[in-house]
Amino acid sequence: MSEDLDILVLGAGPNGLTCGAYLARAGARVAVLERNVESGGGLTTQELSGFALNSHAIYMLLAELMPPYHDLDLRSYGVSFVRPEAQAAFLFGSESMVLYSDPERSAASVAALSPGDASVFRELYEDFRRASDEMIIPATYFPPVEPLDQIELLAEAGDVGRWLNELAEMTPREVIHGYGFSDERVEAALVYLASMFGLDPDGGGMGFLMPVYVYRLMQSALVAGGSHQMASGLRRALEASGGRVITAAEVREVVLDGGRVRGVRLDDASVLSAQTVVSTLNPEQNFLQLVEPDALPASLVEAARAWEWDEASLFVANWGVVGDPPRYEGRSSEVDKALNVVMGVESVEDVIAHFEAARSGEMPDGSVGHMSCPSLFDPLAAARHLPQYGNCEVLRFECLAPYEADWAQSKRELAEKAFEAWRRHAPNLAKANVRVSLPWSPKDIEDHLPSMRRGAIKHGAYTSIQMGYNRPSSDCSSYRTPLEGFYVAGASTHPGGMVLLGAGYNAAHAIAEDLGLPIWWGVPEMVRTAVEKGYLPDTMP
Ligand SMILES: Cc1cc2nc3c(=O)[nH]c(=O)nc-3n(C[C@H](O)[C@H](O)[C@H](O)COP(=O)(O)OP(=O)(O)OC[C@H]3O[C@@H](n4cnc5c(N)ncnc54)[C@H](O)[C@@H]3O)c2cc1C
Structure with missing residues (x-):
């Protein structure tokens, strides 16, 4: 396989698609290579018997605040957000508290x-x-x-x-x-x-x-129609500028010649040539697997070897159920309307214990975590168009969980326990109403997205030595690596994980600058103001 390409982006997750879309619109010939058969990375929505289930990211923290949303005109490519007014309810014994997007309503609930x-x-x-x-x-x-x-x-x-x-x-x-x-x-x-x-x-x-x-x-907001809609929108923006996504293309090696990047070798041994390769994979993949360590400074190889993975991963279970959404017994109807309902936490010690249990490899029992009914806010999530269901909803439970466990055996058990714990608060839910169920363990996360090794949803722990300028190493803090033509742009770079699109966005700027491509997008107003107020330097590092 030989292609006339300028830039190869490794990984079609939120950061890879963002980076590719900016660079394609700047005029570069871009291909984004993805090992899975569908693009999206952490933006996955699996359709099971008509129910749209988000097995990875669901809560969009920055939503319309993300500059790529506007620069790439994602709205015109079908990306829109739903922001529930009641954001998080907490069940405390027989009492509850609801936090809203309106702080005054939250304060009133705190006061109660x-x-x-x-x-x-x-x-x-x-x-x-x-x-x-x-x-x-x-x-x-x-x-x-x-x-x-x-x-x-x-x-x-x-x-x-x-x-x-x-x-x-x-x-x-x-x-x-x-x-x-x-x-x-x-x-x-x-x-x-x-x-x-x-x-x-x-x-x-x-x-x-x-x-x-x-x-x-x-x-926080949900992506209407499921998180994967955002991946589709980013991909459409990329393709509208002539870029392409090549799926089922697992990258095995970055091809070097004379100390500079020449392309990549895929799983099937084919080679794609390009002078610039941008990886959104994790530091172990980038600096210990794809590139011969001899080609890199010892400090960078050492940083990749010492990379610390997230100490706790996530367990997610999704269900498609017929019948009504959860009704929380003995609580204000405001709890029923909340995007997230948190159970099993009465004290800070409970939160610490939940985190510590996941860190130390203890299997959760499903009684601590947050529950959500996304179809309450996003009707497209449920399969209401299918006559066999009629009235139906999507339910989602999420909690911290260890990576090391016999997940093949225990993930269904944990999903059942979580459903039972949920039913204790919302007895209108019934096991007999479940039509589809999708338990998703840290091992499933890793199997689906090897970039999230050990189920590391942020591609690596947030510790003071793995953040900002040092993420993943001070050798590549500007998204440039010591290897000519090789860049990094994934969650293991600043600003880190989550669907913020920041790493792909910032990396695109550095690459466009180096390749002399037009930087067609403007500095976001909020960044301009932060520079004026002196929080950020007036020249890009
Ligand atoms: C269960 C779960 C829940 C989450 N919840 C939220 C949430 O609610 N809100 C939020 O903001 N974030 C959430 N996240 C985190 C968020 O999804 C990630 O931090 C984000 O997806 C990272 O984006 P990325 O583009 O850097 O990497 P990724 O999304 O990991 O994308 C990297 C891509 O590279 C591909 N790849 C890997 N190896 C190769 C290879 N060798 N060759 C080619 N392709 C390869 C992968 O298949 C993947 O598609 C969640 C994640 C998980 C797993």
């Missing part, structure tokens, strides 16, 4: 649980919103800044900057605890939100991520 904590909640929300909107979200769409320079900029950028520097010395749990909520359940709810994607509540130096996780999990 613990009157003295409403004003504390308002203060926290405003701090988190401001830090996220002014600095953390803009920095997502800007290359990482060298740590000492970033600290210096923040120190001089006023109160928010100085506060962010303080958070960078704290654990997520300490950040919430510092607000002094009088009712520990409120604190537990906020720590749960921060840790539900595997962030260690006691992770040293990870406190700076708290504002964005907590604030955006009160503003």
